[in-house]
Amino acid sequence: MKSLKEVILEVLERADEELSKMQQNKIEEIFKEFSSSDFPLKVYPDPALFQIDFTLWYGLFYRNRETDKTIFEEVLQKFDKEALDKVKSMKIISGNFSIRGFQRINDRYYVKLYNSIGEFVVEVGKQEWETQQKIKNTHTIACHIMSYNGKYYLVGVVEYIPLVDENGLIMPTYVDKALEMVDSTKLKAIEDLNVTDKTTLKQCLSKYPAQWIDQICDTLNIKGRVKKEKIDAITEFYTKNLDKILEKLPEEAIEILRLILKEGGVVKYGKLSKKFLDDTSYFHHEPKTPLGILRFYCLVFVGKMNINGKNYKVAIIPSDLRDVLKKQLDFV
Numbered sequence: 001m002k003s004l005k006e007v008i009l010e011v012l013e014r015a016d017e018e019l020s021k022m023q024q025n026k027i028e029e030i031f032k033e034f035s036s037s038d039f040p041l042k043v044y045p046d047p048a049l050f051q052i053d054f055t056l057w058y059g060l061f062y063r064n065r066e067t068d069k070t071i072f073e074e075v076l077q078k079f080d081k082e083a084l085d086k087v088k089s090m091k092i093i094s095g096n097f098s099i100r101g102f103q104r105i106n107d108r109y110y111v112k113l114y115n116s117i118g119e120f121v122v123e124v125g126k127q128e129w130e131t132q133q134k135i136k137n138t139h140t141i142a143c144h145i146m147s148y149n150g151k152y153y154l155v156g157v158v159e160y161i162p163l164v165d166e167n168g169l170i171m172p173t174y175v176d177k178a179l180e181m182v183d184s185t186k187l188k189a190i191e192d193l194n195v196t197d198k199t200t201l202k203q204c205l206s207k208y209p210a211q212w213i214d215q216i217c218d219t220l221n222i223k224g225r226v227k228k229e230k231i232d233a234i235t236e237f238y239t240k241n242l243d244k245i246l247e248k249l250p251e252e253a254i255e256i257l258r259l260i261l262k263e264g265g266v267v268k269y270g271k272l273s274k275k276f277l278d279d280t281s282y283f284h285h286e287p288k289t290p291l292g293i294l295r296f297y298c299l300v301f302v303g304k305m306n307i308n309g310k311n312y313k314v315a316i317i318p319s320d321l322r323d324v325l326k327k328q329l330d331f332v
Helices: 004-020 024-035 047-061 071-076 081-088 126-135 174-191 201-206 210-220 227-246 251-262 269-273 290-296 319-328
Strands: 091-105 108-115 118-124 139-148 151-162 266-268 301-307 310-316
Touching: 004 047, 004 071, 024 047, 047 071, 047 151, 091 118, 091 126, 091 174, 108 126, 108 139, 108 174, 118 126, 126 151, 139 174, 174 301, 201 227, 210 227, 210 290, 227 319, 251 266, 251 269, 251 290, 251 319, 266 269, 269 310
Parallel strands: 118 151
Antiparallel strands: 091 108, 091 139, 108 118, 139 151, 266 310, 301 310
């Protein structure tokens, strides 16, 4: 099957061909539908960029009245049913985003983009990755993020917007950067907390903010009135029902647990971030990546540990969960 990039290029070609042959009144009708959607960016400094986004939207979302299919669906129907099912769950998130961070896993490049909706770990090309590293602290990015098959990609127009204009005045998009900075600061405060090889689940959970504890309770249907009571209830649940959490985890999350157990329950965070994506954020604590999910449940806690006289950022499995995890995972 073609890659997503190849499919998008074919969609663009077909969409451009159809629009070039279309009557003016029909284009105006379709343009109204485009304008009322959530797809267009707020500003297009170049008419050519606007045309690209209009063409892309037409190919991805405009449903032909006769066939009841989009061009995207028509292209993918040449493949199997699974590909069409993926299209049905596809979403596009358009808007302004702050560039939060970067990850590289082998020859794949990822950018962490953040706004009031949440954090998105987006796969990009090497050139795009390098460009965004240079402007991380001076610009925000206006773009479209495609959620497809459980992963995020950039599609269509990408615009870099300076935080400060030529007159030294703060641009409205600075709000997105400010929100990201607050989130990053609060998350770093948690990740700077000290842990040891013997830190327990209760001790790790006590380092979590109250809203993270509430989210664990909501997910597992655990009741409690105050934070301490909820932590006690979560610990008891894990003691009796850890298998119910493990069976929900993606395979890659199980791989992470095995890797950390193999290292004795503690591993330097850098070793994990070279292999696994992490989309943990403070305010939007709804991770989609395997490492983020493990941190959500506090099966893995990220903090600071003194190793040979130096402080390192580490990922630990709480000490009192290691033996039961070894049994549950048939760890040898």
